[in-house]
Amino acid sequence: MKKLITTILSIAFMAMSNSCSDFDEINVSPNDVSTLSPNFLLSTNTKNLAFQYSAFGYWGSKIPSMLQYYQVGDGYKSEEFNALFWVPGSHSPWEGLYANLVDVQAMHDLSVEEGNVFTEAVSLVYRAVFIDLITKIYGDAPFSEINQLDEGIVFPKYDRQKEIYETILIDLKTAKNMIEGIPGSEVPVLDGYDLLYDGDKGKWIKFINSLRIRMCMLLNNKKAELGVDVDAEFKDAAQNVFTSSDDNAVLHYLGSSSGTSFRGGPFNASELTYARRVSLDFLNSLRDQDDPRMYRWLRPVEKKWDRTIDAEKTIEYTDPLGQMFSVTKLPYPSGYDNLDTNLYVGIPVGNKDSWTSYNAGPQASSVEPKTTPFNTRLAEMYFQNANEYVGMDIITYSEVEFILAEAAAIGAFGVSDAETHYKNAIAASMGEWGIFEDYVGGFDFDDFYSQEAVDLSKAENPHERIMEQKYISMFFRAEPWFDWRRTGYPDFEAPYDSDQPVLPIRYHYNTPNPPDPQYVAKYNEAVERLEKTEYVSAPTKDDPRSRMWLLQGTNKPY
Structure with a gap:
């Protein structure tokens, strides 16, 4: 089903580009507000949430290579991404996530001041989603004392993960009840500022309930320890969740500027390295079931070894989705036993060095490392500023x-x-x-x-x-990372070049900066509540293979 492109707005663009008539409309808010309306922050926070949540699954994050969707092929940080040599502070989203929570808090406070029930409810939802992501990544995390500089709290405590989930589960239900209580089928929001559902009250309720059942499933192994009835929360929410893809919580890129474009497109990538190549394990999963999504996500090799020809020739290949590609067939070289002759070639998982010469055979020394034609790269849509199939998915x-x-x-x-x-x-x-x-x-x-x-x-x-x-x-x-941690499925093979025989289950905390004794003490308290697994050899518990509360006592994933 074709997806509609949703306009992505930001406060900066609003301030610079709205006409006088736009400001006249803005100043006539549903709540008779002549100063800053929480509607402005709604659009900004929606864009920030969608971008942050989805960016954790795209490159810039360590997760997609750890999940073995792709491997880094040109050698750039391949030790970190492919072989999972994770070090403190590397590609950590800590600061970005907490910075976004400042804007969410501002929307909440302004909504309460103005009596805007809808945007107040949304602020509870967005805070819950951000905090859920933070605590899933790290473990215990600052929550109840954040954004309280006016109260003199410079270094907030790290709340226990259990207490965080008890709070945000109730926050989500509260937000759902608040929106349900708004009269009519539409929520009061200015035209163009609800980037997700354009004021559709029913879709907002489904969205919140869908988030609730996701969170309840995450907590299923730990529900006996919680002070909230997780079973009751799930059953209540499941009565009204998404019923079709029209309900999806997804924003799409416009592609008109760097701020409205995908990170892999020309606006945000100065050089299209095509460094990321599909991993062999994931490709085999698709091939084993003749999965047509493979042709949406991947493109064939540009050069293919062929045992049936004696001379080089170029063919026009049309994939099952009707997409056409030029592929040069090369005679299979003598002296080589294991070159892949498929149209789609994945690279093995876990090499800490470059994969640039993989499957190149006698041409290994002559290929351009960043555009090597002998293994499959991602589809062209991942190198465009905007494409209908590349979006910012929340759920x-x-x-x-x-x-x-x-x-x-x-x-x-x-x-x-x-x-x-x-x-x-x-x-x-x-x-x-x-x-x-x-x-x-x-x-x-x-x-x-x-x-x-x-x-x-x-x-x-x-x-x-x-x-x-x-x-x-x-x-x-x-999400598959969080699923794997609590279920052990899929049964991933550890990278063969890794110094550990298992995959990471959390990020390192950011080192306290500045190293104020109060900050360090609170960080140390959180670290001590982690639990070392047998795969942690470092003196500190702040290790990617230490268990947070969510995993303690579950024997998952190892």
């Missing part, structure tokens, strides 16, 4: 259906009919990537589903099957 209908399928499969929260939810989830993902529309000759979903590797009724372990398919469907999303 989607497909993810919601996978959550419900998992709940039914493990007997949680009173959900039933795992297979229906599972099929809905996969079909929704196919729709979101335009497979039904663009597949040449028509896409037969039932034929795809009936495969041994897909059909849930043919799985020895339905829970594992659901999580594996969710992992594939959430390409370039961060």
Whole structure:
């Protein structure tokens, strides 16, 4: 299903580009506000939330390479990304996430002052999503005392993860109740400032409830320790969650400036290195089930080894989505036994050095490292300023259906009919990537589903099957990391060049800066509440393989 592009606004652009008539309209707010309206902060905070949440799944984050969606091919920080040599402070989103919470707090305070129930409720939702992401990444984190400089709190305490979730679960329900209490089918917001749902009250309620069931599933292994009835929260929320991809909480890039463009496009990338190449393991997962999304996400090699020809020739290859590519076929060289002759070639997971010569055979010394033509790179859409299939996803209908399928499969929260939810989830993902529309000759979903590797009724372990398919469907999303940590699925192989036999389960905390004794003491308290696994050899517990509260006592993922 084609996605509509949503306009991304920011305060800076508003201030510089709105006409006088725009300001006249802005000053006639639904709440009779003649000063700064919380509507302004709503659009900015929505854009910030969508960007931050999705950016954690794209490059700039260590997660997609750890999840083995891709590997860095040109050698730039390949030790960190491919072999998972994570060091403190590297690619840490700590400061950016907390900076965004300042704007969320400002929206909340202004909303309370103005009596704007809708934007106050949204501020609770956005705070919950930001804090949820922070605590999932690090563990215990500053929360209850942040943004309180006026009260003299310079160095906030690190709240316990358990207490954080008890608070934000209730905040989400409170926000849902607040919006439900607004009369009518629309929420009071100025035209153009609700970037997610354009004032649609029903969609906002579904969005919040969908976030609630995601959080409840995250907490399922720890619900006995919480002071909130997680089962009741899930059941309450599940009554009104996303029911189609039209409900998706997604923003799309305009591509008109650096601030409205994808980070891989020309506005934000001075050089298109194509450094990121699909990993062999992920490619094999797609190939094993003849997954048509492979053709949306990836492009074929530009040069292909061929055992059936004697001379070089160029062909025009058309993939199942009707996309055309020029591919040069080369005679298979003598003296080589293991060159990949497929049209799509992934690179093995875990090399701490460059993969630039992989599969190049006798041309290894002559290829341009950053554009080597012998292994598959990501689709062209990931190097454009904007594309309908590259967006800022917060949560989607497909993810919601996978959550419900998992709940039914493990007997949680009173959900039933795992297979229906599972099929809905996969079909929704196919729709979101335009497979039904663009597949040449028509896409037969039932034929795809009936495969041994897909059909849930043919799985020895339905829970594992659901999580594996969710992992594939959430390409370039961060949620599969959190899913893997609490379930152990998919069963990832550790990178062979890594100094550890297992994958990371958290980020290092940012080192206290400035190193004020109060700040250091609070940081040390949080670190001491972590739990070392057998894979932590450093003296400190602040290690990527130490367990936060969410994982303590669960024996997951290791």
